Structure formats: structure tokens, C-alpha cells
Amino acid sequence: MIAALFAMSTTTTQAAPPELKREFRAAWVATVANIDYPTKPGLSVDQMKSEMVAILDKCAELKMNAIIFQVRPHADALYKSSYEPWSYYLTGKQGQAPTGGFDPLAFTIAEARKRGIQVHAWFNPYRADHPSHKSELTKDNIAVTRPDLVKPYGTFKWMIPTAKEVQDRSYNVFMEVATKYDVDGIHIDDYFYPYPVTTEGKKVDFPDAEFYASYLQSGGRLSKSDWRRKGVDDFVLRVHEGLKKDAPHVQFGISPFGIYRPGIPEGIKAGIDQYDELYADALKWYELGWCDYMSPQLYWPITQTPQAFPVLLNWWSQSNKKNIHLWPGQYTSRTNPADGNWKATEVTDQIELVRKDKGSTGTIHFSMKAIQNNWNGIADALKNSYAETAIIPESPWMKSPNPGTVEAVMDKKMPPSLRFSAPNPKGVGLFVLQDSTNRAITTAEPGAIQLVRDANSTVFIRIMDRVGKLGQFKAFTGYRLSAQAIER
CATH class of the missing domain: 2.60.40 (Immunoglobulin-like)
Structure with missing residues (x-):
């Protein structure tokens, strides 16, 4: 191939x-709600194989060199896991394995390597259930086995990020894939503590009060916000150190919300403060080199002043004290004529801005569906942008x-x-x-x-x-x- x-x-x-040109050219392949793969639950194994081959063939055709494949949407697995049930998004029933021993992650890795394409396994560390999941939870799902560690929040179920048992479980899940599958990266996105839920115009606090009370009773002195951030910090650092020890060639990538905090840099506005509401100190991880690449989701147009792509790109680039990889996320799916209707040139112009920036060496597209559907000619435009073969940055x-x-x-x-x-x-x-x-x-x-x-x-x-x-x-x-x- x-x-x-x-x-x-x-x-x-x-x-x-x-x-040879060095550039990271990737796309997220989302499986939650069957966004990108498979296109619906219950397909035959041959159909699932065919769909993944089509994804990888399109990447190869466009000279892209990586996919970010979601393998743990919410305490489930698109691979044979020792810890969690098979995902509903494969068969239409959580816990039901695909027939014939089919393992989507193993198959994807094998087919991707033939085409010279990296596979980064994408996990959600804390989400336990999602409203698009329509089957019953399995008896071995953490929400069933440890309901004390899982809380409903809005229409989701969420694990308690500060709980040691939760951190241990997610760490073991990550490391099993890193050591047993031939992946090139372990990847997490912007879902740490969940985005705030509002009721009657008021934000609902995440239901971890009993855990914080226990922390205080044991002698803890941090504020609730600092305690929450420390829980997320501890997990991020643990994954970073675990990979360096047990899988030192496997990259650790993080894709946080693209604005560190409202007003940073000056003039930037945001409806969410990830530092104080998602309890994600992405700048700290970045400046201390707790990951191998940072992919802030810069999901806004170049000329949208309150969230201008070039302004945010420049800020993230200048904040790169450890000179790790900076590969911004692009909202390529906004080329959908029914949702955003961006011109393809918005995406390709952003790629050119990244190329001109000395601190960044590639981008990740959200998501693969936009490229496969060629919304507003985006695949055609990328064929021109990616005309020259590129290998990943060292x-x-x-x-x-x-x-x-x-x-x-x-x-x-x-x-x-x-x-x-x-x-x-x-x-x-x-x-x-x-x-x-x-x-x-x-x-x-x-x-x-x-x-x-x-x-x-x-x-x-x-x-x-x-x-x-x-x-x-x-x-x-x-x-x-x-x-x-x-x-x-």
C-alpha cells in the first residue's frame, strides 16, 4: 500500500x-455517538472493516500521517479490554463483543501501519456514560460496580476525578493499551471535570462534596477548586511518567479547550474558564512538559476578534517553554453547509498560519467525517495543502x-x-x-x-x-x- x-x-x-518535509497531519476519528466510526451501531464486521479502511485510504490519499482514534468514549472500549466492557457504538449493546474476535483497535493499527499512518489512542478519563448510549449498562461497568464513584451530572454520568480508585482505573486502562497495542500515542481531550450544567440560569456544582469533605476531615487544606485541579494534575503527571517508564516511544498528547482563561491573551473572550470550571491547568502541563504534544482546540475563524485563531496560536506558541510539539486542533467540521458553512479556505489558511509560526509543526482536524464528506470541498483543498509528502516531526x-x-x-x-x-x-x-x-x-x-x-x-x-x-x-x-x- x-x-x-x-x-x-x-x-x-x-x-x-x-x-523531507516534517509536519503532523492528523484527524480525530470520534466514536462517541458514532460521529465518525462506525457510522452506526450493529454493522457487520466486514462493514466495520470497510469503513475503517475507507478512513485510512482517504488519509493516505491526502498524505495525512496520523489519526486520533477514540477507543474509550465513556468507561467502555473499542478493543479487548481487561477492565471495561465493549462499546455500545460497535454492536448496539454494551458488553457485546464483535463477532469473530474482531478488535477494531488492533485492525486499525495493522491497516494504518501499511499506509505509514500513526494511530494515537484517544481516551476520556472520567466520563462514565453518555446520552447517545441506548443500551443497558453492563454488570461490570464502573457505574454499576462502584456507584459511589460515579455521579449523574446533567444528562451524563461522570466519575469522580479526585478519587484514587478512579485515577487507578483510568491509569491502568491507558497503560494497558500503551503496552499491549502498537499505538504511537495516548491522547486525551478537553473533558476533565465536565462542562458546567445550568438549571434556571444557575450553574450546578459538580456533585463531589462528600469527597471534598472527606479530604478536609483528613487534614487537607486546599480550597475546593485547588483540590479539584490537583486531582487532575496528579493524573496527568502520572500518565506522563508512566509512559516514559513503560512505553517511552509512545507520545502523550493533550487537547484542551483552546483558550487558557478568559482575557488571556488580552482581548480574548470565552464563555468558559477551563482553569476554574473544568479544573484543567493546561498551561501548567504545557510549561512543565507533562506531555509530548499540546493540541489546543483553536476552533474559531481567523477574523473572529474575540477568539481570533492567529492570536491564540501565537500565545500558545510563545508559551512553549519546553519546546514540545504544538499541533493545534482545527474545527474542520464547520465546513458542514448545515453547521457553520465555513469555506475550505478558512481551514487551509489556518494551516498556512501554523506553517509560518516557528513554534508549531502541524494540526489535527475535527473530525474525519468532514474530510470524507468533502464538505464545501475541504478534501479537495487539503489535497493541495498537503501536496508534498511529510513525515512526523522528530x-x-x-x-x-x-x-x-x-x-x-x-x-x-x-x-x-x-x-x-x-x-x-x-x-x-x-x-x-x-x-x-x-x-x-x-x-x-x-x-x-x-x-x-x-x-x-x-x-x-x-x-x-x-x-x-x-x-x-x-x-x-x-x-x-x-x-x-x-x-x-
Whole structure:
């Protein structure tokens, strides 16, 4: 499967491969309420496979290089979990496994790697149920087994973020995926404490008073707001440290509400204060480097002064003290003619602003549905914006297993082909193949690629490890890449 092609330049024989563009090009694939995948509960396994392949094929066609796949919408799982029931959004019944042993996460990873696409597993750490869930909760759902740890709030059920048992459970859920599945990242979004519910115009306080009272009785002195923030802080830091210890090549990404606090920076307005209402101190995590990438949801147009995209982008960029990755979230679904009706140029102009900003190296689109539906021509526009193949930016502070130097053998029979592999497959992020015409093909799986004889060209192959570092290349003079798919 060809993951990325082809940008053209003049044909010359070179001693080294052309420099590759570095840019994170991702989309969220939301499963809650069947937003992106699967399109409805109860599809056959073949249909679910076909839908995921279509998502990944579209990403490959547009030279995107990552998806953020929601695997825990609310205390459930789109994979075989040791802790939580199968998701309702798969079969239409929580706890019912897909037939034939189908594991959507495992399948997605395998298919994505063929196409050179990263998979980041996206979790909600505290949500326990959602109004779009229409079946009964299973007997092993945390809302059933530990109702003392789960509270109704508005139309949702929510775990108590400060409770040690909740933090332990979510941490174990995250780490099971990070260590048992070949994911590239662990990702959380803006849902920490829930967005405030209002009744008769008044905000309803989150129902954790008994837990705070217990904290005070044990000698605690923090205010309720500080206590709540500390609970979220502790969990974020624990995940960061756990990944560095047990899965050091797996990135930790956070996508908070895009405005840190109202009035920051000056002139910015917001209807929510995430610091004091979601109890998320995203700036603290960012400045202390408690994640590997920050993706603030900059979901407003460029010219909307109270929440102007370039103003917020600049503020987040200047706040990046640890020089981790800044990959803003874009509200690409606002290109929906029935909901926002943004022109595609709003999204592509934002991409250009990010490219001009020295502190950011990519974006994430919410969500994949907009791209697949080509709302207002957004997929067509992205094909132009992403015309040049790009690989993910390097994370030099992270550790990857050593893949070794690429092993490549030329078969000169007609048509000629190049077979390639790695001494240590666990260290392979990508096999990167290029030629002197600046064509590029990427895949994370070993295989063989058909070549074309060309006396004026050289084919280069090397390995990018799991954290984006490119290894030593091997060169084969007298050939160029063909447009044939990689065979396995």
C-alpha cells in the first residue's frame, strides 16, 4: 500500500536523499455517538472493516500521517479490554463483543501501519456514560460496580476525578493499551471535570462534596477548586511518567479547550474558564512538559476578534517553554453547509498560519467525517495543502527501540524490485523510500516495491524510528520509484 506520493522536481543523480518535509497531519476519528466510526451501531464486521479502511485510504490519499482514534468514549472500549466492557457504538449493546474476535483497535493499527499512518489512542478519563448510549449498562461497568464513584451530572454520568480508585482505573486502562497495542500515542481531550450544567440560569456544582469533605476531615487544606485541579494534575503527571517508564516511544498528547482563561491573551473572550470550571491547568502541563504534544482546540475563524485563531496560536506558541510539539486542533467540521458553512479556505489558511509560526509543526482536524464528506470541498483543498509528502516531526526527548540499519536487497529481474526489512521491527516508525525526482513512499511494514530503471536517478531507503529519527540510508543508483503498490 502506498502511503504517500509524489512531489516532483528536476531529475538528477544525488549522493543523498532529498530533505523531507516534517509536519503532523492528523484527524480525530470520534466514536462517541458514532460521529465518525462506525457510522452506526450493529454493522457487520466486514462493514466495520470497510469503513475503517475507507478512513485510512482517504488519509493516505491526502498524505495525512496520523489519526486520533477514540477507543474509550465513556468507561467502555473499542478493543479487548481487561477492565471495561465493549462499546455500545460497535454492536448496539454494551458488553457485546464483535463477532469473530474482531478488535477494531488492533485492525486499525495493522491497516494504518501499511499506509505509514500513526494511530494515537484517544481516551476520556472520567466520563462514565453518555446520552447517545441506548443500551443497558453492563454488570461490570464502573457505574454499576462502584456507584459511589460515579455521579449523574446533567444528562451524563461522570466519575469522580479526585478519587484514587478512579485515577487507578483510568491509569491502568491507558497503560494497558500503551503496552499491549502498537499505538504511537495516548491522547486525551478537553473533558476533565465536565462542562458546567445550568438549571434556571444557575450553574450546578459538580456533585463531589462528600469527597471534598472527606479530604478536609483528613487534614487537607486546599480550597475546593485547588483540590479539584490537583486531582487532575496528579493524573496527568502520572500518565506522563508512566509512559516514559513503560512505553517511552509512545507520545502523550493533550487537547484542551483552546483558550487558557478568559482575557488571556488580552482581548480574548470565552464563555468558559477551563482553569476554574473544568479544573484543567493546561498551561501548567504545557510549561512543565507533562506531555509530548499540546493540541489546543483553536476552533474559531481567523477574523473572529474575540477568539481570533492567529492570536491564540501565537500565545500558545510563545508559551512553549519546553519546546514540545504544538499541533493545534482545527474545527474542520464547520465546513458542514448545515453547521457553520465555513469555506475550505478558512481551514487551509489556518494551516498556512501554523506553517509560518516557528513554534508549531502541524494540526489535527475535527473530525474525519468532514474530510470524507468533502464538505464545501475541504478534501479537495487539503489535497493541495498537503501536496508534498511529510513525515512526523522528530521528538528528540523521547526514546525509541533501535530499529537498526535498513536491510535492502535489489532484485534486478524485470521489472526490478527492492525488498526491505529491519533488524528490529519494534523500532520501526516508517520505512522511507525516496528517489532523485523527490518522489517519496512511506510504510511501517516490511515488503517490496517495484522500481523503474532510470540512469539519471537513485533510490534511497532508510528507517525512521518510533520517535521520528531518520537512520542511515542505502542508495541504489540507476532506478526510480514506480507508482506500483508495495507488495507483501
